[in-house]
Each structure stands twice: as C-alpha cells, then as structure tokens.
Amino acid sequence: MSLISTRGLSKNYAGLQAVSNVDFNLPEGQVRALIGPNGAGKTTFVGMLSGRIKSSSGSVIFSEKDITKLPAHKRMTMGMAYTFQITSVFSKLSVHENVALAARRVIRDKPSVVNAKVTSVLEKVYLADRYDQIAGDLSYGHQRLLEIGMGLAQSPKLFILDEPTQGLSATEVEGFIELIRVLSENTTILLIEHNMDVVMKAAHYITVLNFGEILAEGTPDEIRANQSVQTAYLGSH
Amino acid sequence: MSQLTESAAGFQKPLLSQGSRSILLHVGIVILLFLLYFALPVYHSGNLARILVLAVFAMGYNVLFGYTGLLSLGHALFFASGMYGFGLAIQFIDVVPIVAIIIGLLSAVVVSVVVGILALRTTGVAFMIVTLMFAQAGYLTVLLFGEYTRGDEGFNIHRSDRVLFGFDLSQATNRYFCALILFAICFFLTAWLVHSRFGKTLVAIRENEERARMLGYDIQRHKLIAVIISGALSGAAGVAYALLFGYAGASFAAVQYSILPLLYVLLGGAGTTIGPLIGTVFMFYLIDLSSDLASAYLSSEFASAYMLIAGIVLILLTLFAPQGFAGLLRSKCKWLP
Numbered sequence: 001m002s003l004i005s006t007r008g009l010s011k012n013y014a015g016l017q018a019v020s021n022v023d024f025n026l027p028e029g030q031v032r033a034l035i036g037p038n039g040a041g042k043t044t045f046v047g048m049l050s051g052r053i054k055s056s057s058g059s060v061i062f063s064e065k066d067i068t069k070l071p072a073h074k075r076m077t078m079g080m081a082y083t084f085q086i087t088s089v090f091s092k093l094s095v096h097e098n099v100a101l102a103a104r105r106v107i108r109d110k111p112s113v114v115n116a117k118v119t120s121v122l123e124k125v126y127l128a129d130r131y132d133q134i135a136g137d138l139s140y141g142h143q144r145l146l147e148i149g150m151g152l153a154q155s156p157k158l159f160i161l162d163e164p165t166q167g168l169s170a171t172e173v174e175g176f177i178e179l180i181r182v183l184s185e186n187t188t189i190l191l192i193e194h195n196m197d198v199v200m201k202a203a204h205y206i207t208v209l210n211f212g213e214i215l216a217e218g219t220p221d222e223i224r225a226n227q228s229v230q231t232a233y234l235g236s237h
Numbered sequence: 238m239s240q241l242t243e244s245a246a247g248f249q250k251p252l253l254s255q256g257s258r259s260i261l262l263h264v265g266i267v268i269l270l271f272l273l274y275f276a277l278p279v280y281h282s283g284n285l286a287r288i289l290v291l292a293v294f295a296m297g298y299n300v301l302f303g304y305t306g307l308l309s310l311g312h313a314l315f316f317a318s319g320m321y322g323f324g325l326a327i328q329f330i331d332v333v334p335i336v337a338i339i340i341g342l343l344s345a346v347v348v349s350v351v352v353g354i355l356a357l358r359t360t361g362v363a364f365m366i367v368t369l370m371f372a373q374a375g376y377l378t379v380l381l382f383g384e385y386t387r388g389d390e391g392f393n394i395h396r397s398d399r400v401l402f403g404f405d406l407s408q409a410t411n412r413y414f415c416a417l418i419l420f421a422i423c424f425f426l427t428a429w430l431v432h433s434r435f436g437k438t439l440v441a442i443r444e445n446e447e448r449a450r451m452l453g454y455d456i457q458r459h460k461l462i463a464v465i466i467s468g469a470l471s472g473a474a475g476v477a478y479a480l481l482f483g484y485a486g487a488s489f490a491a492v493q494y495s496i497l498p499l500l501y502v503l504l505g506g507a508g509t510t511i512g513p514l515i516g517t518v519f520m521f522y523l524i525d526l527s528s529d530l531a532s533a534y535l536s537s538e539f540a541s542a543y544m545l546i547a548g549i550v551l552i553l554l555t556l557f558a559p560q561g562f563a564g565l566l567r568s569k570c571k572w573l574p
C-alpha cells in the first residue's frame with residue numbers, strides 16, 4: 001500500500017532537467033532514505049512531493065488521491081510535514097511559539113491542549129529546557145531539532161526531511177537516529193541524507209538519485225553492494 | 238534569607254499572568270483617556286478626540302503592516318471609502334445617521350475585498366505600488382464626481398445629521414466620548430485579535446511566509462482577511478471622522494493620508510497594540526508644534542517649513558528608535574502585547 005507515489009515526475013528549470021521521469025513508490029510505514037550526489041535533484045524531487053516546487057510533468061498520488069495540482073498548504077493539511085534543507089524557523093519567535101504554530105494548525109482546541117502537545121514534542125527533540133528562548137538565539141543544531149519538532153507537532157502521516165542531520169553534533173545525530181526509530185512506529189518517513197551512518201542505521205529502504213533519475217533502489221545492504229552506486233556516489237566521497 | 242526565598246518564589250510565580258497584565262494595561266489606558274478629558278484644557282481635549290479617531294486608523298494599518306508584514310501605500314482609500322460612504326449617504330439619500338454609518342463601513346469592506354483580491358496577487362514593492370495606484374484612482378474618482386463630492390473643497394455634514402442615539406456629536410463632550418468608545422472597541426478588538434490563533438498566524442506569515450505555508454496555513458486567505466480587517470478599521474475611522482467633525486473632503490483621499498498611518502505606526506511601534514496610539518499622539522503634536530514654530534520664527538512664505546522640522550525629528554527617531562516607542566518599551570518589558 002503506497003502512501004505516496006509518482007508517475008513520470010519531471011522538473012525542467014529553463015532547460016536544465018533537474019528531475020526526469022521518476023516513478024516512485026513509498027509504502028506506508030516505511031523509513032525511506034533518498035540519497036545521491038549534490039545536484040542530483042533530491043531537493044527538487046521532494047519539493048514536488050510537498051508542492052513547494054511546481055512539477056513540469058507527471059503526477060503525484062498521496063493517500064490514493066491525485067494531488068498534482070494541489071497547492072502546498074493543502075497537501076500539508078492532508079497529513080504531510082516538511083523540513084527545509086536550509087533551516088527555516090520563525091527566528092524572532094520563542095521556541096514554544098514555533099512549535100505551537102505547527103501544533104495549532106492541526107489541534108483546533110483550547111490553548112492548554114496545544115501547550116501539552118508542545119511540551120511533549122519539545123521533550124522528544126531535547127529542547128524542553130529551552131522553551132522560552134528566542135529561536136534565532138539557538139545554536140544551529142538546536143534550530144534543526146526545533147524544525148524537526150515543528151514537523152512532529154503536526155503528527156504527520158508522511159514526514160519529509162531534507163538533510164536533517166546536516167550541522168548536528170555526533171551526539172545529536174545519535175539522538176536523531178533514535179527519534180526516527182520511535183517516530184517510524186506511526187509515521188512514514190522520507191529522508192534526504194548524506195550521512196551514510198544515519199542512512200544505514202535508520203532507513204529500511206534506499207532510493208538513489210543521480211542526474212535526476214533513479215539509479216538504484218534497495219535495502220541498505222543491497223545498495224552498499226551495488227557497483228554503479230559505488231562509482232556514482234559512495235566512491236566519490 | 239527569608240527575603241531571598243520570597244523573591245525566588247516571586248520570580249517563579251509573577252503576581253499577574255501575562256494575559257491579565259495585558260488586559261490591565263489596555264483597560265488602564267482607556268480609563269486614563271476617560272479621565273484625561275476632565276483634566277486637559279479644552280484645546281487639548283479637542284485635539285485628543287481627533288487623535289483617537291486617527292489612532293483607530295493607525296490600528297487598522299497596524300493589523301496589516303505591523304502584524305502581517307504587508308506595507309500598503311493606499312490606506313487613504315479605505316479611510317475615504319468610510320468617510321464618503323457615510324457622507325454621501327447622509328447627503329444624498331435620506332437615511333438616518335446609523336444607516337449611513339453602516340453604509341460607510343460596508344463601502345470600506347467592499348473596497349478592501351476588491352483591493353485585497355487584486356493587490357495580493359503581488360508582493361513586496363509591487364504590492365506597495367498597486368495599493369498606491371488604487372488609492373490614487375480613488376482620489377481621482379472623488380475629484381471626478383466633484384458635482385457630488387465638491388472635490389477638494391469638500392462638504393459639511395449638517396448638524397442635524399450628526400445626532401446618534403439622541404447625542405449631538407457636534408457638542409465637544411459627546412464627541413470626545415463617542416471617539417473614545419470607538420477607540421476602546423477597536424483597541425480591545427485588535428488586542429484580542431493578535432492574541433487569537435488567527436493573529437498569531439499573521440505574525441508567523443510576517444516572520445517567515447514560506448515556513449508558515451509549509452506548516453499548512455493558507456497564506457493568501459489569511460492575508461486577504463487581514464486586508465479586510467485592516468480596511469474595515471480604517472473605514473470606521475473615516476466614518477467617525479466625518480460624523481464627529483462634520484466634514485468630508487478630497488484631501489482625506491490623497492496620498493498623505495496613506496503615508497500618515499504608516500508614520501504613526503512606525504513611530505509608535507509596528508506590531509504592538511499600543512504603538513498606534515503613541516505614534517498618533519506624537520505625530521499629531523509634532524506637526525502641531527513645528528507649524529507653530531515655523532509660523533513664529535519664519536515669515537509666512539516659509540510657514541510650510543513645519544514639514545521640514547517634522548521630517549528632521551522623524552529621521553532622528555528612526556535612527557535612534559527604529560522599533561518605535563512601544564518597541565523601546567517592549568525591550569524593557571517583554572510581556573507587552
């Protein structure tokens with residue numbers, strides 16, 4: 001049962017074919033890693049899933065509905081959450097308000113219910129003691145965790161994360177892997193990731209993108225053993 | 238020792254929660270304005286009635302600029318829609334004042350829906366230009382229909398048309414308290430709005446529109462509602478101005494009435510509930526004072542030098558208090574709404 005899938009999805013940036021003709025299926029409940037060298041089209045691809053980037057052709061199906069023409073905010077209300085490759089939080093607002101803004105869209109209830117959700121999310125992303133801080137004053141790693149927290153607060157069906165561990169310390173990365181493990185019990189996760197340690201530990205299945213096309217798909221072990229992936233990506237590290 | 242523990246407990250549990258402090262502040266300001274009428278000399282209480290109406294205009298502007306982050310250069314259009322909707326209705330259709338007031342408010346709402354839908358197709362500088370163009374079109378329309386509007390000269394609203402629920406609003410006390418009631422309603426309304434989930438979403442859009450969209454908020458819908466609320470409050474100020482001061486004229490549709498609310502809000506503090514009032518008081522007296530100065534020390538040809546004096550003060554303020562007065566206050570007391 002695919003939660004999200006694409007048929008012939010393509011993106012052309014004024015002559016540059018960033019993503020070409022991608023057929024993709026992500027089953028419900030899976031943790032999928034999307035890997036590939038810089039410029040392979042990963043951000044563009046997930047941008048078209050989330051609606052942030054308009055596709056040039058092809059279709060996107062989410063929860064059995066064709067969402068190709070839906071604007072991004074409607075896709076989010078259908079149960080997606082998205083974190084940006086370049087950290088994007090409300091930097092002048094408090095840590096609490098950042099997460100509350102995410103929670104309030106989903107929980108149409110009293111402030112006390114929203115606050116309870118915010119508190120539980122901040123504990124999960126190790127930011128409970130920074131409740132009142134201004135988001136822009138947090139360290140880079142903590143801002144990344146905050147953005148992940150904003151995604152959690154929406155209790156999404158599909159959580160798309162674009163290079164979430166970039167800039168995290170080694171212990172924060174360990175915490176992140178643990179977070180993904182817990183989260184994957186009731187959320188489908190699509191993860192763009194450069195850290196192969198995270199990919200091997202967290203992902204059930206891997207899709208490799210190269211020059212805008214799917215180069216290979218398989219389990220972590222299969223991908224590790226794949227010769228063309230080695231040359232295209234792993235070898236070039 | 239016992240003092241120490243006491244202050245520690247005081248720190249953990251402030252005497253009043255943030256919410257009740259905010260309510261106290263707003264109620265306190267309205268009570269202060271009530272008492273001021275009796276304390277001030279007639280000249281200043283007369284000014285204050287005008288200031289309160291203009292502060293409503295500024296509060297309307299603040300919803301869009303201060304909270305949503307949209308800089309309009311066309312708010313004179315909303316003010317004038319209220320003013321002329323009311324003024325023309327009372328002049329040319331035989332309606333009682335309350336009906337004319339409703340017509341004035343509705344005109345402002347209709348105009349802001351139309352302007353909102355069209356102008357929100359653009360962002361940034363283009364939004365500024367489009368709103369400016371709409372307001373200029375409104376100004377020219379007022380001049381074009383000079384037969385009814387009497388153009389720049391304007392028209393007076395008859396005293397008998399300025400009676401509301403038996404109160405003659407051309408009388409100073411009635412006028413002041415009518416202005417204060419309107420001010421208080423709009424003041425509490427905006428304070429409630431910015432604490433509501435809708436208001437907090439507007440702030441999110443101001444701070445990071447792309448992030449807010451990717452949290453699932455419908456940005457265009459929120460912005461359009463913000464334009465309508467902003468336009469309605471500005472229109473209410475326009476209605477009140479004509480009703481209380483008995484005059485409608487094209488100068489209120491001109492570009493300086495689009496710039497003024499921007500200055501009020503910038504000076505007082507954008508994105509604060511008390512900023513618009515502070516900014517309006519300050520700006521009003523700044524213009525008043527500098528025109529006195531200009532006419533006292535310069536020959537009459539240079540009387541308009543007051544604009545120069547006012548301008549210099551404004552530049553100094555933006556240099557030294559870029560967040561406005563309320564912004565300065567807020568950096569001291571974080572709970573200020």
Ligand SMILES: Nc1ncnc2c1ncn2[C@@H]1O[C@H](COP(=O)(O)OP(=O)(O)O)[C@@H](O)[C@H]1O
Pocket residue numbers: 013016018036037038039040041042043044045
């Ligand atoms: N807005 C854009 N306009 C033009 N080209 C773009 C744009 N965004 C990305 N690209 C190009 O598309 C290709 C894929 O980019 P991207 O999806 O960001 O790759 P990845 O995330 O895998 O590093 C790159 O060659 C990049 O330069």
Ligand SMILES: [Mg+2]
Pocket residue numbers: 042043044085
């Ligand atoms: Mg990328």
